[in-house]
Amino acid sequence: MTGESSTSPPEPSRRALIAFSWVWVGLPLAYGLYELVRKATQLFTG
Amino acid sequence: MPPAALAVHLSIGQAYAWSVFKPPLESALGLSGTQSALPFQLGIVMLGLSAAFGGTLVERRGPRWAMTVALICFSSGFLLSALGAATEQYWLIVFGYGFVGGIGLGIGYISPVSTLIKWFPDRPGMATGIAIMGFGGGALIASPWSAQMLESFGTDNVGIAYAFLVHGLTYAVFMMLGVLLVRVPPSVRPKADAPAVTAGPQVSARSAVRTPQFWLLWIVLCMNVTAGIGILEKAAPMITDFFADSSAPVSATAAAGFVALLSAANMAGRIGWSTTSDLIGRKNIYRVYLGVGALMYALIWSLGDSSKPLFVLAALVILSFYGGGFATVPAYLKDLFGTYQVGAIHGRLLTAWSTAGVLGPLIVNWVADRQEEAGKHGPSLYGVSLVVMIGLLAVGFVANELVRPVHPRHHEPAADAPVPTSEEAADDRREQHESA
Numbered sequence: 001m002t003g004e005s006s007t008s009p010p011e012p013s014r015r016a017l018i019a020f021s022w023v024w025v026g027l028p029l030a031y032g033l034y035e036l037v038r039k040a041t042q043l044f045t046g
Numbered sequence: 047m048p049p050a051a052l053a054v055h056l057s058i059g060q061a062y063a064w065s066v067f068k069p070p071l072e073s074a075l076g077l078s079g080t081q082s083a084l085p086f087q088l089g090i091v092m093l094g095l096s097a098a099f100g101g102t103l104v105e106r107r108g109p110r111w112a113m114t115v116a117l118i119c120f121s122s123g124f125l126l127s128a129l130g131a132a133t134e135q136y137w138l139i140v141f142g143y144g145f146v147g148g149i150g151l152g153i154g155y156i157s158p159v160s161t162l163i164k165w166f167p168d169r170p171g172m173a174t175g176i177a178i179m180g181f182g183g184g185a186l187i188a189s190p191w192s193a194q195m196l197e198s199f200g201t202d203n204v205g206i207a208y209a210f211l212v213h214g215l216t217y218a219v220f221m222m223l224g225v226l227l228v229r230v231p232p233s234v235r236p237k238a239d240a241p242a243v244t245a246g247p248q249v250s251a252r253s254a255v256r257t258p259q260f261w262l263l264w265i266v267l268c269m270n271v272t273a274g275i276g277i278l279e280k281a282a283p284m285i286t287d288f289f290a291d292s293s294a295p296v297s298a299t300a301a302a303g304f305v306a307l308l309s310a311a312n313m314a315g316r317i318g319w320s321t322t323s324d325l326i327g328r329k330n331i332y333r334v335y336l337g338v339g340a341l342m343y344a345l346i347w348s349l350g351d352s353s354k355p356l357f358v359l360a361a362l363v364i365l366s367f368y369g370g371g372f373a374t375v376p377a378y379l380k381d382l383f384g385t386y387q388v389g390a391i392h393g394r395l396l397t398a399w400s401t402a403g404v405l406g407p408l409i410v411n412w413v414a415d416r417q418e419e420a421g422k423h424g425p426s427l428y429g430v431s432l433v434v435m436i437g438l439l440a441v442g443f444v445a446n447e448l449v450r451p452v453h454p455r456h457h458e459p460a461a462d463a464p465v466p467t468s469e470e471a472a473d474d475r476r477e478q479h480e481s482a
Binding site: 017018021022024025028029031032033035036037039040041042043044 | 049050052053056180183186187188189190191220223227299300301302303304306307309310358
């Protein structure tokens with residue numbers, strides 16, 4: 001992920017933490033984007 | 047590190063969804079529109095001030111300390127507001143959300159910037175683009191979420207108080223991830239095949255504000271943001287007015303869709319254009335933001351109501367440049383002043399945002415009101431505003447052209463090489479311990 005730490009693959013526990021943290025921020029963002037797309041389509045249908 | 051930064055920026059980006067609370071507050075506490083906007087306005091002023099004055103402290107104490115302060119202030123702001131709504135004391139909402147929460151906004155906004163640049167020294171535009179995209183994304187999440195909450199709890203003062211309470215607690219938990227995960231990179235020595243973290247000129251925040259480069263960038267950011275707000279502030283009435291006399295007028299629902307599309311462009315521009323700046327250079331990308339931005343405004347002006355798709359396309363490009371301008375500026379600062387105190391310098395530069403936040407709406411609304419009084423309608427209602435925006439972007443373009451490398455007399459002497467923060471030192475010790 002970084003210039004310094006990319007020399008060796010991360011341990012499984014660290015990989016799980018990275019995955020969890022991306023899900024933590026990704027889920028709310030996906031919800032926001034879904035609502036945005038729903039509203040934006042009104043420009044073409046409304 | 048990127049999820050840590052996003053956890054903070056997605057939270058504090060809620061500020062741009064404050065308008066959801068305005069109508070319920072107005073009816074529950076008998077406030078005017080101007081009064082109900084006060085917490086947000088004070089919050090943005092405090093954002094600029096706390097980023098400007100707290101930047102050096104953030105550099106000294108490190109990102110974990112900064113994110114903790116941001117968490118405490120931002121959440122406490124909501125909790126104080128909940129108390130204010132429950133007891134019908136509006137001043138407590140203004141103080142809580144605006145003053146206390148606003149400090150959280152400013153410290154939270156700059157907290158990951160310098161660390162991200164240090165983690166990704168060869169791609170600073172992409173790194174800061176991810177975080178600052180989160181600020182745009184925060185409103186996308188909060189806007190429907192807060193609206194649903196008010197629908198469930200009710201829009202009387204008790205319902206609003208519950209909504210504030212849930213916001214405060216949820217954001218505290220959400221931001222905690224950032225506090226726990228954030229980590230400064232180990233202080234690596236420069237490698238032959240990788241750019242060194244401390245390579246290039248290193249300028250302190252105190253010296254930076256004495257250079258013309260800082261003030262030229264201040265003008266660039268202020269003009270770019272003011273021009274973007276020109277569209278954002280009046281987006282819905284603008285598209286409706288523009289095509290009112292055409293064969294295909296725009297309905298209120300479609301105008302709301304247009305506003306949502308602009309938010310998407312704003313967010314996409316933050317990550318997209320900022321990442322592009324790593325490839326084509328910071329000065330060139332601002333030439334695009336300001337030069338092509340001015341051309342897009344000219345296109346809207348010249349086309350009038352003849353083409354709706356082109357109007358929408360030009361507005362989307364302008365908003366993507368608005369977002370890109372925010373996200374690219376930390377990397378521009380890093381190029382000019384180095385990583386030494388880039389977070390603190392960025393904090394001071396954000397006063398340009400506060401200024402633009404006042405200037406932009408003031409210009410656009412004042413001009414639109416005068417044009418309406420003059421009996422104009424349709425596209426001609428916005429003619430003067432569009433010309434003003436083109437002029438502002440031209441000023442920004444010239445300022446960007448005048449940016450040159452910082453004179454060596456402002457550089458930190460080699461003997462005063464950047465000292466690691468307390469967190470950097472602790473991380474270094476932990477790394478040495480783990481590898482022993």
